[in-house]
Amino acid sequence: MYATRLMTEIYHLVQPGGQHTLCGLRISRIRAERKTNMLQLLDDVQPNLTICKHCERIQTQDSRAE
Numbered sequence: 208m209y210a211t212r213l214m215t216e217i218y219h220l221v222q223p224g225g226q227h228t229l230c231g232l233r234i235s236r237i238r239a240e241r242k243t244n245m246l247q248l249l250d251d252v253q254p255n256l257t258i259c260k261h262c263e264r265i266q267t268q269d270s271r272a273e
Contacts, residue, residue: 230261
């Protein structure tokens with residue numbers, strides 16, 4: 208699962224519990240219809256979005272450890 212702020216072009220990877228991103232940001236449980244600064248859950252990533260560099264680094268470290 209993924210999360211993004213609707214006003215940015217960056218997405219984050221979500222931890223299994225669904226409350227925080229890999230880089231430690233808290234995800235809002237409130238769904239917003241308009242652009243807002245709250246992190247919102249996404250099922251799919253749009254092709255125009257870029258992965259958060261911190262989430263990407265943590266994901267790479269975790270996959271090397273396995």
